[in-house]
Amino acid sequence: MARYELVKRSVALITLTNPPVNALSSPVRHAIANSMERALSDPKVRAVVICGENGRFCGGADIREFAGPLRGPPLIPVLEAIEAGDKPVVAAIEGMALGGGFELALFCHYRIAQSKARLGLPEVTLGILPAAGGTQRLPRLIGIPAALEMITTGRHISAQEALKLGIVDQVTDQNACETALEFALKAVGKPLSPRRVSTLTTPCPPDLDALLEAATMQVKKKTPGVMAPLACIQAVRAAATMPYSKGMKRESELMATLFNSGQARALQYCFFAQRTAGKWTLPSGAQWNNSKPREIRSAAVIGLGTMGRGIVVSLARVGISVIAVESEKKLLENGRQMVIGMLERDAKRRGVSASLNLLKFTLSLQDLKDVDLVIEAVFEDMALKKRVFQELSKVCRPGTLLCTNTSGLDVDALAGVTDRPHLVAGMHFFSPAHVMKLLEVVCGPRSSSETIATAMSLGKKMGKVSVAVGNCPGFVGNRMLKPYLDQATFLLEEGATPEQIDKALEDFGFAMGVFRMSDLAGLDVGWRVRKESGLTGPDVDPKNPPRKRQGRRYCPIPDMVCEQGRFGQKTGRGWYKYDKPGDTNAKPDPLIQNLLETYRSRYGIQPRNISDQEIIERCLFVLANEGFRILEDGMAARPEDIDVIYLFGYAFPRHRGGPMFYASMVGLERVLERLEHYHQAHPDVPHLEPSALLKKLVACGSPPVQQWREHIKTMRSHL
């Protein structure tokens, strides 16, 4: 777990060897302790260099160990022996020094970084704090403001920034280890005391209280209800106001409050879920590690609406040449200008030049004959999409992959009109596509493993979190969204207001409640879909009882809001009112209150007081319930995939872990009991009926979420 060598006859080289990121697992901590002891007691050794194998210094503590009891030597005493020793120790940082890895470097007397290395204390993103002295040592080295920013955000910084801040002593374009060996020899004989960070005094700004107060306000606003950043601020305060040893004690007390918290468990679950989600499988046995993706050098995007434009930008900025297609000259010109503007702004922000030379704009599908892959992003209309796919089938060379950005239509029906159904898949981006990280890769029953591998790998190349899902209406994300939105409108009927529902969801952790979010997204799209599917408008059968469709409860309030021309922020009115169209400041609207009162009295509904607890339970348990059904149907491979979709596509609060993890934290038994209760009260809402899988898991003793997969013995797996 660490290699010990004597090099240049007098330097001990300690190499951490724990692939893939040289995490500080128990055997690694052991090995560091033993190696340091050996180096310090060997008279031949005059200096020490610590580096990591395979060009990666250290990714920090082994997060997997957090779930169990501490085994092996605790980290801090191991690191203290490094600093206390009488021989200079140099950290040779290649790749990354993160979390405990960065703290290890801070205990060394000198730090040399390779120019491409990244450094940071990302513990806050895992619901904890840098408790191996990070909160006490970094402020001593670089001052309170810079340390506070790094510790409370978890931001990774470049080697150059680390040099500027005074964290590293030298940045090299060469091998950091070689440079560190030379550096170590020169350090021999120089006094070590000034190099021991624990002995430094934290430079304390005169306005410390105001600074910490501002930081507190900022994190409360940015991440309401999240504990770790607040604990980080308290620990940094200790670095400014207490001697080192007392500060270390305070750091450890604060860590104890976080370590076993539900938030830390949720955030650490998210870390692993995100990595698990990329590991797709197909019923054929093909999977992520046995299928080769094709390299995509050129692509085409059909349709330059909001989605199409975002997809063009996502492709072009990773160096893929893109042909963008529109049906009319005016739309094409408009799309061209918007795409160029977006790419230029994006390039400016990233400090690179815009890749405009990769773009071509055309009105003719004939121009697509040689591209490697096409993403169709036309209007959400099956007949139109089928025409496009038929045409593509004729025009594109036989090997071109044909993908659709549909947000819920049948991908296999589109595959069926082409001459290459095995090369068809869904690539469902989320709006705005160049910003949102989620990509649902929809595997049709005929999609080949190469097609899925290519779509998944292209997603990764574009910086997306790609999740493979099955081909069912709405796929995973939008299929679950419907019952969630339904519950919100049913609660309105029963007596709640949009403000009350939004507040309950925002207090839970969502950045925006369901109605504010709908106003932002625009209410007209859903209205059009409902009209097209005969749920509202002239096609509704007049014999239908009011507030019912196909025997199920139906809430027409969203239709009534749209009938008044209230389409959300863009019209200055929706569930809320705004000062002007496009404004974002939502204000309660008495007209909506009137509409709700009139509606309730028309249908004889006696409004009742609805608690925040009921709002959360009905909205979120029904969401998880649909997630269980999706798992039962084999449309998602595992609960982690569903959670990742909700974290990255629907802004589910990360410190709650995602809808499935949240259900497991509440307790499956309780979720089942509440769903049964609500279903009894609302028997005409089938989504409230507990799913078979939920019942089965409860009957099996409610295993942790990571074990659900073993219980999902589906015969219908589509993944």
Ligand SMILES: CCC/C=C/C(=O)SCCNC(=O)CCNC(=O)[C@H](O)C(C)(C)COP(=O)([O-])OP(=O)([O-])OC[C@H]1O[C@@H](n2cnc3c(N)ncnc32)[C@H](O)[C@@H]1OP(=O)([O-])[O-]
């Ligand atoms: C105790 C005192 C306080 C100290 C606290 C800490 O240090 S807290 C820690 C603070 N540190 C952090 O928060 C850093 C967390 N890590 C990262 O941010 C990134 O992994 C990376 C930037 C290091 C490499 O990115 P990349 O895209 O090249 O690679 P990738 O992301 O795909 O990961 C590859 C594999 O390694 C696995 N794995 C990774 N790290 C750890 C770990 N620490 N542990 C265990 N496992 C870890 C990862 O799950 C995956 O496993 P799989 O799926 O193959 O079985």
